[in-house]
Amino acid sequence: NAGVTQTPKFQVLKTGQSMTLQCAQDMNHNSMYWYRQDPGMGLRLIYYSASEGTTDKGEVPNGYNVSRLNKREFSLRLESAAPSQTSVYFCASLSGARNTEAFFGQGTRLTVV
Amino acid sequence: GQQVMQIPQYQHVQEGEDFTTYCNSSTTLSNIQWYKQRPGGHPVFLIQLVKSGEVKKQKRLTFQFGEAKKNSSLHITATQTTDVGTYFCAGRGTGANNLFFGTGTRLTVIP
Numbered sequence: 198n199a200g201v202t203q204t205p206k207f208q209v210l211k212t213g214q215s216m217t218l219q220c221a222q223d224m225n226h227n228s229m230y231w232y233r234q235d236p237g238m239g240l241r242l243i244y245y246s247a248s249e250g251t252t253d254k255g256e257v258p259n260g261y262n263v264s265r266l267n268k269r270e271f272s273l274r275l276e277s278a279a280p281s282q283t284s285v286y287f288c289a290s291l292s293g294a295r296n297t298e299a300f301f302g303q304g305t306r307l308t309v310v
Numbered sequence: 311g312q313q314v315m316q317i318p319q320y321q322h323v324q325e326g327e328d329f330t331t332y333c334n335s336s337t338t339l340s341n342i343q344w345y346k347q348r349p350g351g352h353p354v355f356l357i358q359l360v361k362s363g364e365v366k367k368q369k370r371l372t373f374q375f376g377e378a379k380k381n382s383s384l385h386i387t388a389t390q391t392t393d394v395g396t397y398f399c400a401g402r403g404t405g406a407n408n409l410f411f412g413t414g415t416r417l418t419v420i421p
Contacts, residue, residue, distance in 0.1 A: 230409065239414045299355065301354070303351075
């Protein structure tokens with residue numbers, strides 16, 4: 198039982214390149230989230246998917262797109278990477294019931310040069 | 311939009327001293343959760359508070375949820391080096407699906 202799996206763990210991109218961060222969970226959770234973590238800023242919500250087939254913007258969605266491919270997978274795409282997107286990205290999943298905890302992946306450390 | 315602020319941002323304590331971090335929301339929360347992130351790791355769930363004025367304890371950790379359900383605190387008694395990490399609160403607004411995290415408090419414990 199792997200929980201939440203994120204790939205890749207590390208990535209370096211050049212400005213303007215595109216890439217997709219992958220996230221998969223094996224807990225049959227309905228809700229999935231993407232956060233970015235920057236020093237002093239905490240965890241900021243980029244996009245979330247409350248259930249399969251739905252996605253919604255969080256606090257900082259600009260420059261990102263998401264796809265909820267199926268119940269297990271929720272990907273985050275950077276179409277044209279910018280240095281301001283250098284960050285650590287975390288995927289999380291919740292069962293969907295209101296009072297449940299979030300389970301996090303190991304994170305992706307992305308550097309845009 | 312919803313904001314959840316935490317203070318202090320950083321705290322250095324001598325091993326054995328107490329530590330408290332405070333969490334304040336701009337809106338009423340349906341619940342508050344607390345997470346711990348070890349250096350280089352990912353956030354891990356500690357506890358959830360749901361009721362107004364609720365207090366819960368986990369060994370040396372005491373969690374409180376304010377009467378107005380807009381603030382919370384985490385108090386650690388007699389810190390140990392294993393307590394090192396960043397502590398986050400997280401909350402949902404009433405009727406909301408999204409989970410907002412606070413800015414976090416990074417705790418350093420000096421042996």
